[in-house]
Amino acid sequence: MKLTPEEEDMLSGKRGKAAEKAMDLLVRYANALGAERFVETYNVAGVPGTSNPWLKHQFEADGGDYRAVFCRFDLDSDEVFDLPKMTGNSCHLQGGMDPELWREQGFSDALHDNFVSDEKNVTALDIRNLKTCTPYIAGNEPKFGEHCAWMESSAVVYCNSVLGSRTNTEGRESTSAAMITHRIPDWGLHTDANRRGHHHIKVDVPVDSIFEWGMLGYFIGEIVQETIPVIEGDLKNADLTRHKHFGAAAASSGGVEMYHMVGITPEAPTAEKAFGGLTPLSHIYYGPEERRKTYENLNIRGKSRDVDFVMLGCPHAALEQIEEVARLLVGRKIHENTALWMFTSRFVKLQADARGFTDIIQGAGGMLMTDTCSAISQIIPPDTKVVALDSAKQTHYLPAFMGVEAWYGTTTDCINAAVSGKWEGELS
Template identity: 60%
Template structure:
């Protein structure tokens, strides 16, 4: 890689040992990619230095130290020695973590794990890293500008950042974001470059796609259809808004590896089909009609058999304030069926708003729990004895059944809340 003077200085140790090791890791990573240079970034979203008890105990046993700086050094920076870790040199936020700061016992977490979580959070705060603790940083205090170079983790946030905002990030990982936090550098590769942001595959939508459910299903279909390519979507999509893009992108990033999409006339780099595609022709044109819609619904519901639902999980990606209001409205004055659990996940920022507007209370009065920071897939936590889950997120439906060994139903938010109230799944494709 060709390095600038400041990059060379970091690599030579002028910024201290942790910065040096961070730069070394970024060079190994950049060379693995085939990148020629770095780009400056002042917007990093990761999970710097945070760890599970497993990692802490692993390093206690193998390195004699499982503290924050040990894990940041040995794991995040993949170094072979423990170093002092300085404050962040960039604007950096912490994404979702493993437990709710208040309802951790409900999630089945131990006192020891909670204490470790608190210690990590204090270390993160001491380094000037913003504690957003969400998969939706763009709803909680980090909204990049169009064209801004970012280094973000979290596939659903990455696809939103590139596609809806028009900022620029690859799907970074834990180690690259932790290194970028200290250096302000990330390989100039992929979505940082104009030529890598243009569409590759065309999707023609022939069936009305209006509801959040339909946007999620289309995203899930497209992920399988294009894998990690860049779809350009034309046709019968309507009611574009934040929630729909959030569910669409999260789904497409899960079934495939979609990191950017264009919707002609909607997203910022797709005013026209020509602008979205650039000079190249689509590698394939893929139709999405009633048959494809039915097939993707059936695929999402292929791990549901028993109609008796014992857990309803909402908030993947973390619910927006509008979705909190919707859940509260559907639950107002009602009670969740005995033996059934409803957990709704969001960010601390959005929960603060939901508290003020009375939505949290309405959900709690119905017997539901509002949790922050995490979700069932991330924390691998479902209510004890759960066999059958109801979900309104294609992404969570993709991951949770395999991770928690449960059956799952996929439907609308209303289908899910009805399941929580009655204990029965009655969702169907309308």
């Protein structure tokens, strides 16, 4: 490692115990990656110090509290010390429960007390409690070329691809250390060479709705895995929400951390620019047959048409998605045997509240929740067997996590299922 004088000071303990331990962890991390230096980052998004009571119990001898978890678990330290207030743009991503609807989610008083305690500790360290997987919708949108240290696969792929900022998929250890040191290894997608495309994808069917963008992302991720696709073709309405669903799907079926869409994403004005002089490893075609197979693949876990649970908002819903759900529910009621939960960020929910969308959803028998989702917290209504989803990412994960059947379709398909209790979605 080639350390700057400031980094040497941190590692030697001259900047305090927290900086020493954080830098020690990052040096070990960088050595494992083969990185020779650090980049500075003042935009860090993780889950610093937050934990359930079980993890706190593991460090009972060290105090069994937030500070013990941050020092011993996050920073891999052999001792516990006072934590400094964080500077820069340090953000807390997803939480474990809705701060108001936690009872409806099935959490106990003890777990809620732990949640409240952790949040107070996060706030005391000047870390922003965004509590979302979509920080770019909740007030943290980094600049083009800015080095970040972000967790959450769907946020990472959006950060790299749509915003042109730079981050690898980090963990809680590296992000907690980066909040203290403002350093992250100069490796992977922080470098120009590693942001060039690998595979050429030709899209030969219209991809316009959120539903279609999610399917295309799922198809591409499964094929390219952790490499970078360069996509050309009939892509329409390339807005925030569609990119959000595309990237989340590609990061779930594969491990995509970055993609280029020619003429759409900022580092791909042309295909030649996106590949940066590299020859494509393969040319992949997405047409009617590939579209149908992707739909069938996503719905392979669906058998019974009786829907117990409809879950929307993965990644966390944007305001226009909540507006669409409210519009679809006007004058209708959720079926007595079906639950509807929709997830978003606190930031967006305040806007939904102000516009009356939350009241409409609740009036129909649904709930608009924040902070978490069914996959993150592994929470679903009791006795749920069949789920309807408009997220390819959630369709990928929830059956494995919760042992349920799942149907993937449009938001309209899902709302119709919530009202009728039956899945009637089909590929048109």
